[in-house]
Amino acid sequence: MEIKIILPDGSERQVPKGIKAKEVLKDFLTKEIVGAKLNDKIIDFETPLTEEGTLSLLTTKDPEALELLRHTAAHVMAQAVKELFPEAKLAIGPAIENGFYYDFDYERSFTPEDLKQIEKRMKKIIKKRLPLVREDIPKEQAIALFTELNEPYKLELIKEIPEETVSIYRQGDFVDLCCGPHLPHTGLVKAYKLLSVAGAYWRGDERNPMLWRIYGTAFFTKEDLEEYLAKLEEAKRRDHRRLGKELELFSIEDEVGPGLILWHPKGALIRKLIEDFWKDEHLKRGYELVVTPHIARRHLWQISGHLDFYAENMFAPMKIDEVEYQLxxxxxxxxxxxxKSRRRSYRELPIRWCELGTVYRYERSGVLHGLMRVRGFTQDDAHIFCREDQLEEEIFKCLDLTVYFLSTFGFKEYQIFLSTRPDKYVGSEEIWEKAEGALRKALEDKGLSYEIDPGEGVFYGPKIDIKIKDVLGRFWQCSTIQVDFNIPERFNITYIGEDNQRHRPIMIHRALLGSLERFFGVLIEHYAGAFPVWLSPVQAIVITVADRHIPFAERVLERLKGADIRVSPDFRNEKLGFKIREAQLQKIPYMLIIGDKEVENEALTIRTRKGENLPLMSVEDFIARIREEISAKTIN
Structure with a gap:
């Protein structure tokens, strides 16, 4: 059987189905070409062509070629591990965003010294320029091969493959179960670095064996690798877990449990500032506040559909008076x-209710990560009940409010995704198409560019997801707008229309910040703990040069407190330089230094946390300056 392939020069060719890409592309291959794409799918030269389509070429300049590089680097690393630690068993080793990893079953964790040895062995394998050769073999042959190699995890994967043939890749003496894609040979792996080791349960299940996951990264040039490693160092400096401890913002304690956050006074104060701003802005825009319990009868979640589609992320139920309740x-x-507590009229719609509601979701311990992935968190939740003719305007308002909030907190760049129907869902395809169409129309009428994220909607409806870009160029999922025709039907909620008949409202689920915990973690890292003045738990510190300056300093302190400035004193008998350094480490925006000159002139010498010295300033002028920054929510 033959299939039609359009070649990179636009010409068409009929080729045997299953022919390897390299045979079709042989007239186009140069040393700069490292892979290809069939339609939108990245392939390598060993990939059998089984469907019609258009072939295009990939060079080392194409960002998509990094997938080939990193997948190959994972295999090179696995080969190096097997040569150095023959008892290690192979699990899986994919390319991931910004790098790759491979999981190994070994008697102990790999040490930093082990990683150095593995890197050295990788260099030897790379120098050999070993071709990566694909073979498609019968399933029984693959089982025999990996039984002989004593690779139990590969055998488990093979037995679950429904097809009668499986693909393997060989490079020298190393062989791996894999569907590709890869670079033509190991010599193209140029700039690479092994980064860390972490424990990872096989298939993410705590009931399975603990494996050791080695993370690494690879680039086509040394310059790109060095730039990325510098970014990693900056990310470590900004790590919210480290800064959270140093700045006394929050902690996670074993005695409380993993994924549960203790907000310390400074962190709780910032949280209050965020919450107050959030509530005030919602009230201005026609929302009403509601407050709901932390638990409910489990039957409620049966009606909503969560027990059918979300049970694995819910905590085990508790019994109260012989009735099951659910966090x-x-x-x-x-x-x-x-x-539903009373009859509703079309004249009342839209109804906009919002809540900073704490929810609880079970996350496996292996994926918990500081504030970013927790088990208890507060959603900045809102639900809008509206008529169909109001839907587009309400989505517009949600988008506008989202952009306003994100920009106020200093996020000007973001990506927008339209997440469509998943494999498991409630409701009819017709209702889903209507909901997806409403979101798509709102985005297009707003002139907003977006990408389709297929299958990533929630079980009850499609959604718009907005990912914010931080100062390091990383994207974080925060905001979401979901259109839901289904849950109103499951709960049988209605309103009385102008025709005096019952009609079904449409429900919009909406979060701007996502969760306060996650958003706070992003804020910490975005600002490296140096929050804008309006969010800083301490906005200024009064520092004395000597004890004789304390009386004037105390008057300054009281004047600032009276002006609602968050200020603290440092009147200790320590060297001035020491006190300034401590204030800078605490990321305090302004240091107000008082010595003889300041007492004489009844003024302040002001130093910013960035090290800038401002001209001598009166207390009243400083109050006016900082109040303006706070009022404008200036991003510094």
Whole structure:
């Protein structure tokens, strides 16, 4: 059987189905070409062509070629590990965003010294320029091969493959179960670095064996690698877990449990500032505040559909008076029941209810990560009940409010995704198409560029996801707008229309910041703990040069407190340089230094946390300056 392939020069050719890409592309291959794409799928030269389409070429300049490089680097690393530690068993080793990893079953964790040895062995393998050759073999042959190699994890994977043939890749004496794609040979792996080792359960299940995951990264040039490693160092400097401890913002304690956050006074103060701003802005825009319980009868989650589609992320139920109760994973069913508490008229719609509601979701211990992945968190939740003719305008308003909030906190760049129907969902395809169409139309009418994220909607409806870009160029999922025709139907909520008949409202689920915990973690790293003045727990510190300056300093302190400036004193008998360094480490925006000159002139010498010295300034002028910054929510 033959298939039609359009070649990189635009010409067409009929080729035997299953022919390797390198045979079709042989007239186009140069040393700069490292891979190809068939339609939108990245392939290597060993890939059999089994469907019609258009072939295009990839060079080392194409960002997509990094997938080939990193997947190959993972195999080179696995080969090096097997040569140095023959008892290690292979699990899986994919290319991931910004790098690659490989999981190994070994008697102990790999040490930093081991990683150095593995890197050295990788260099030897790379120098050999070993071709990566693909073979498609019968399943029984693959089972025999990996049984002989004593690779139990590969055998488990093979037995779950439904096809009768499987693909393997060989490089020298090393062989791996893999579907590709890869570079033509190991010599093209130029700039690489092994980064860390972490424990990872086989298939992410705590009931399975603990494996050792080696992370690494690779680039086509040394310059790109060095730039990335410098970024990693900057990310470590900004790590919210380290800064959270140093700045006394929050902690996670074993006695409390993993994934559960203790907010310390400074962190709790910042949280209050965020919450107050959030509530005030919602009230200005026609939202009403609601408050709901932390638990409910488990039956509620059966009605909502969460038990059918979300049970693995819910905590085990508890029994109260012989009735099963559930820690809430979502706030939406409570808001629906408030809506349902009395008859509603079309004249009342839209109804906008918002809540900073704490929810609880079970996350496996291996994926918990500081504030970014937790088990208890507070969603900045809102639900809008509206008529169909109001839907587009309400989505517009949600988008506008989202952009306003993100920009106020200093995030000007973001990506927008339209997440469509997943494999498991409730409701009819017709309802889903209507919901997806409403979101798509709102985005297009707003003139916003977006990408489709297929299958990433929630079980009850599609959504718009907005990912913010931080100062290091990383994207974080925070904001979401979801259109839901399904849950209103499951709870049978209605309103009385102008025709005096019952009609079904549409429900919009909406979060701007996502969760306060995660958003706070992003803020810490975005600002490296040096929050804008309006969010800083301590906005200024009064520092005395000597004890004789304390009386004037105390008057300054009281004047600032009276002006609602968050200020603290440092009147200790320590050297001035020491006190300034400590204030800078605490990321305090302004240091107000008082010595003889300041007492004489009843003024302040002001030093910023960036090291800038401002001209001598009166107390009243400083108050005016800082108040303006706070009022404008200036991003420094």
């Amino acid at each position: 809430k994973p979502m706030n939406c069913p409570f808001h629906i029941l408030i809506y």
